[in-house]
Amino acid sequence: MPLLPPVLYHYFRTPLPYTRTLLLQEKIHQLQLAARRSSSHHDILLLLEHRPVYTSGRRQTEQELYAERARLTSIGAEFSIAARGGQLTYHGPGQLVGYPLLDLARTSPPIGIRDYICKMQKMIQSYLLRTHGITHVPSDHTGVFLDPVTKIASIGVQVRHRLTTHGFAMNVTKEPLEWFAQVVACGLVDVKAGCITEANGRDVRVEDVVPGIVDAFGTLYGRDMVKLYPQSAGELGEAILALEEDALAAGEWLRAPSLT
Amino acid sequence: MFSAIRQAARARTMSLTAARTSPSIIMRMPSCRTIVTKKYTEEHEVVAFDDETGLGAVSITDHAQESLGDVVFVELPAVGSKVSKGDQIGAVESVKAASDIYAPVSGIVTEVNEGLNSEPGLLNRSPEEKGWLCKIRLSAPEEMDKLLTLESYKATWEA
Numbered sequence: 001m002p003l004l005p006p007v008l009y010h011y012f013r014t015p016l017p018y019t020r021t022l023l024l025q026e027k028i029h030q031l032q033l034a035a036r037r038s039s040s041h042h043d044i045l046l047l048l049e050h051r052p053v054y055t056s057g058r059r060q061t062e063q064e065l066y067a068e069r070a071r072l073t074s075i076g077a078e079f080s081i082a083a084r085g086g087q088l089t090y091h092g093p094g095q096l097v098g099y100p101l102l103d104l105a106r107t108s109p110p111i112g113i114r115d116y117i118c119k120m121q122k123m124i125q126s127y128l129l130r131t132h133g134i135t136h137v138p139s140d141h142t143g144v145f146l147d148p149v150t151k152i153a154s155i156g157v158q159v160r161h162r163l164t165t166h167g168f169a170m171n172v173t174k175e176p177l178e179w180f181a182q183v184v185a186c187g188l189v190d191v192k193a194g195c196i197t198e199a200n201g202r203d204v205r206v207e208d209v210v211p212g213i214v215d216a217f218g219t220l221y222g223r224d225m226v227k228l229y230p231q232s233a234g235e236l237g238e239a240i241l242a243l244e245e246d247a248l249a250a251g252e253w254l255r256a257p258s259l260t
Numbered sequence: 261m262f263s264a265i266r267q268a269a270r271a272r273t274m275s276l277t278a279a280r281t282s283p284s285i286i287m288r289m290p291s292c293r294t295i296v297t298k299k300y301t302e303e304h305e306v307v308a309f310d311d312e313t314g315l316g317a318v319s320i321t322d323h324a325q326e327s328l329g330d331v332v333f334v335e336l337p338a339v340g341s342k343v344s345k346g347d348q349i350g351a352v353e354s355v356k357a358a359s360d361i362y363a364p365v366s367g368i369v370t371e372v373n374e375g376l377n378s379e380p381g382l383l384n385r386s387p388e389e390k391g392w393l394c395k396i397r398l399s400a401p402e403e404m405d406k407l408l409t410l411e412s413y414k415a416t417w418e419a
Contacts, residue, residue, distance in 0.1 A: 058351060058358050059333045083351075085333075085358040109417045112327030113357045142356040157357040160348075161303065 004106055005043065006224035007217070008233075010240060011210050012048040014247040015093045018055065018080050021048070024243050025165045028101050031236060032163050036103065042236070043106070044228070045217060046099040047210055050091035051253045052179060053078040057086045057156055068183070075182060075257040084166035086142075086156030087187040093253060094175030094195070096206050096213065098167045102221075105162040113159055117142060119220045120168055124153045127216040131209075134199045141188065144170070150194040154186060170213075171195035172206045179257055299404050300413035305364045306388055307396075309404050316365055316404075319392045320352065320383065323417060328354040331383040336372040337394055343369060345403055350393060352383065365403045367396040 028044060035041035054072045056065055062081075068088070069079045077092070091097055100120070104111040111119075124144045128134040136152075139145045144153035153170040171177070171193055180193035196204045218225040230237035230244075297309045304324035307316040325331065333353040343349055343363040350361045372394040376382055383391040398404075408416070 058335060058353060083358060085353045085356040113359055114327055114329035114355060117329075117355050117357055155356045159357055159359045161360075161362075 004223055006226040007043045007045050007100075007102070007221070008226055008228040009045040009047060009214055009217075010228040010230065011207075012046070012240075012244060012247065013207070014244060015049040015051045015253060016243060016247045017250055018050050018053040018078055018091065020243055020246055021050065021099075022080070022082065024239055025099060025101065027239050028236060029160070029163055029165055032101065032103065033161065036163075041103060043103060043223070044099075044101040044236070045214070045225070046101065047213065048097050048099075049093050049095060049206055050097055051078065051247075051250065052076060052090075052092040052257075053080060054088060054090050054183060055080045055082045056088045057082060057084050059087060072182070075259060076254040077179065077257070082156070082158075082166065084156040084158045086154065087185075088183055089154050089156070089169065089185045090176060090179045090183065090193075091169055092176050092179055093255075094173035094206065095169055095171045096209055097169045098213065098217075100164055100167050100217070100221075102164045103162060104159070104164065110162055113157075116159075116164065117155060117157060120155055120157075123213075123216045123220040124168060124170055126220070127209075127212050128152070128196070128199075130216075131212045132196055132200050132204070134196065141186070143186065145191075146194045146199055149191050151186070151188070151191050152194040152196070152199070170209070172204055172209055173197050175255065182257055182259075297404060298410070299364070299407035300410060301362070301364045301407055302413070302416050303362050303364075305361060307364045307404070307407065308388075309365075309398065309401065311401070314397055314401070315370060315395045316367070316398050317392045317395050318349075318361075318364060319388050320361065321413070322387050323414075325384045325387040325391075328352060328357070328359060328384075330354055331380045334376040334380050334383060334393070336376065337369045339369055339372055341369045343367065343396065361393065363396065364407060365396060365398050366400050367398040369394050370397050371395040 032041040054077050072079050125136045136144050137147055142155050143151055145151050155168045156166050158165045174197055177193050214225050230240040300306050304321045306319050306321050309316040331352055331354045335351040337349040344366045345363055347363045348360050349363045351358050373392050
């Protein structure tokens with residue numbers, strides 16, 4: 001049985017604008033589709049934070065979102081509709097976002113979607129337990145819960161031709177919490193957002209969790225994880241560097257929602 | 261069997277009286293059901309083509325619904341849209357994963373299964389019957405030949 005190639009991962013140190021990152025995902029997806037014909041495509045894991053943004057999935061219509069869009073942009077966040085599963089959620093500094101861009105059909109048989117999501121959930125759960133001693137409670141809802149009303153991580157994925165985009169988001173510091181409090185996230189009315197810092201009683205930064213998550217990802221998906229060097233990664237690398245430049249040029253971001 | 265059906269379809273739609281195969285190969289008796297051909301794609305779509313109406317009912321396979329999990333939302337194409345084989349025509353969402361559906365054949369969408377708006381679970385309970393997604397009037401019935409038979413389809417995912 002042929003060995004699966006490693007997953008190349010890259011961690012962006014500066015919070016990224018959401019829409020530009022969507023374009024990067026799309027670009028990588030197209031590169032993968034084209035290279036797949038000669039089986040020379042790579043599986044990628046992007047790890048990052050976003051600048052404050054609320055995003056909705058495919059289920060809600062433009063009409064339904066109209067009022068929300070106006071309200072949320074007025075408190076200082078971006079607003080975007082994404083083609084992923086799941087409903088309204090928040091991304092921002094202090095939250096680790098992961099975009100695994102994988103080809104589920106590398107194995108025969110291909111990894112099923114339910115299985116893919118299940119592994120993603122388990123990866124986050126096992127990371128929280130092993131590195132932080134944080135236990136989760138099982139839930140009927142997709143995502144990771146600390147108790148029935150506290151959600152620490154969300155999942156929302158898109159699959160096209162067995163290639164994945166979007167992924168997971170895990171709250172690390174308290175910074176996202178006040179932003180989450182402005183909405184009903186994921187359609188779950190009584191649920192509030194939790195984070196590692198609060199659950200731990202100790203300050204943890206996003207950059208601290210990256211190595212552990214990379215490890216957990218490799219373990220759960222049975223893959224070697226290899227760091228990507230954008231300077232020597234062709235078109236893919238150039239796109240990554242361009243986005244990082246954009247992110248730096250965007251300057252400072254709002255630390256808390258502007259509620260006056 | 262498939263080529264005989266295809267010939268019969270052409271014989272009817274074309275005004276030429278000389279059909280390549282004699283119509284007696286298929287004995288159409290009034291009490292028989294119309295002949296429906298089911299073909300599959302690697303992307304887990306099924307199209308059940310009724311050569312009498314020229315319509316193909318598109319759905320996802322039982323294997324697909326199993327591997328998706330509980331379906332919570334189905335995005336369907338607009339009635340009247342012209343689609344080409346391979347175009348994205350909708351999506352199925354389950355457990356926070358939105359999975360795109362592609363047109364297995366080219367043509368015009370004549371009907372969509374509105375029941376799925378209120379009961380997306382139909383896709384899990386009856387993926388190839390009550391959970392049909394849409395009906396396409398095929399512009400090129402010969403595209404059916406290029407699709408997979410049930411055996412070939414199963415071979416793509418069975419270990």
